[in-house]
Amino acid sequence: MFNIYRHFLNGTPEYLARHYWWAYLWSKGVWFFDHQPIINAILFGQYKKLMKSTLARLNNSSREDTLQLTCVYGELTPKLQEAVAPEPLHLADVAMVQLELARSKSPGNMPLLAARMNAEQLAYKDDSFSTIVLFFLLHELPARARTNVYGECMRVLKPGGRLLITEYGPLPKNHLLYRIAPIRWLITKLEPFLDGFWHEDIASSLNEHGISHGKKALNIWQEDIFGGFYRVTQYTVESRDG
Numbered sequence: 001m002f003n004i005y006r007h008f009l010n011g012t013p014e015y016l017a018r019h020y021w022w023a024y025l026w027s028k029g030v031w032f033f034d035h036q037p038i039i040n041a042i043l044f045g046q047y048k049k050l051m052k053s054t055l056a057r058l059n060n061s062s063r064e065d066t067l068q069l070t071c072v073y074g075e076l077t078p079k080l081q082e083a084v085a086p087e088p089l090h091l092a093d094v095a096m097v098q099l100e101l102a103r104s105k106s107p108g109n110m111p112l113l114a115a116r117m118n119a120e121q122l123a124y125k126d127d128s129f130s131t132i133v134l135f136f137l138l139h140e141l142p143a144r145a146r147t148n149v150y151g152e153c154m155r156v157l158k159p160g161g162r163l164l165i166t167e168y169g170p171l172p173k174n175h176l177l178y179r180i181a182p183i184r185w186l187i188t189k190l191e192p193f194l195d196g197f198w199h200e201d202i203a204s205s206l207n208e209h210g211i212s213h214g215k216k217a218l219n220i221w222q223e224d225i226f227g228g229f230y231r232v233t234q235y236t237v238e239s240r241d242g
């Protein structure tokens with residue numbers, strides 16, 4: 001019974017199968033979670049605001065070479081496709097069931113270049129992308145995987161490129177949801193890596209990993225949402241000698 005996750009260890013990282021098989025890998029779970037009211041409930045009613053803020057950053061800017069790093073439930077992928085059209089949207093995820101779901105929602109006239117890949121070790125060459133969008137991925141990764149993803153983002157982003165991260169904010173000590181112990185318990189039970197993420201300084205981690213690629217990341221814009229419980233942040237990645 002407790003080893004049910006092993007059934008989902010099909011080229012997927014161990015943490016993903018162990019902690020999230022029911023949410024991302026099990027077809028019935030995938031069907032269940034991909035409903036607007038469920039997605040919105042998980043994000044305490046903030047889904048539309050988070051998506052709107054993320055998409056707004058793509059207006060009036062380069063549409064070429066955009067990567068959505070991992071799939072998400074809801075409408076983000078088709079909206080991103082619209083935002084970058086007529087350029088294709090690149091999408092990478094390690095779970096076939098998620099890539100198939102994304103493909104099923106893709107508007108037929110807009111190209112989606114979906115590929116099965118581990119975000120910790122991307123099969124893209126250095127300096128491939130002008131934009132990378134990470135929507136609620138990082139808090140679901142253990143520390144080592146987060147580290148690897150920061151490194152890969154710094155490697156595959158072109159100098160001058162941008163990284164959009166939509167995520168939980170830093171440790172929300174004063175937020176009501178954090179102060180109500182049973183809610184805090186439930187959130188951290190369902191999201192076992194969130195506490196580590198809450199304590200992490202994203203800019204420092206990106207810069208630590210940028211060194212070996214000769215790049216640095218600057219936080220150029222941030223919007224706090226839901227009293228700072230969530231945030232949308234834009235980093236620009238530059239060459240260290242530029």
Ligand SMILES: C[S@@+](CC[C@H](N)C(=O)[O-])C[C@H]1O[C@@H](n2cnc3c(N)ncnc32)[C@H](O)[C@@H]1O
Pocket residue numbers: 013016024039069070071072073074092093094095098117118119120135136137140145
């Ligand atoms: C973006 S995250 C969370 C999304 C958010 N909860 C939502 O749906 O709105 C979930 C996705 O990340 C993918 N994922 C997790 N770890 C990964 C990894 N190391 N490489 C590629 N995809 C990964 C899962 O397969 C899943 O599709």
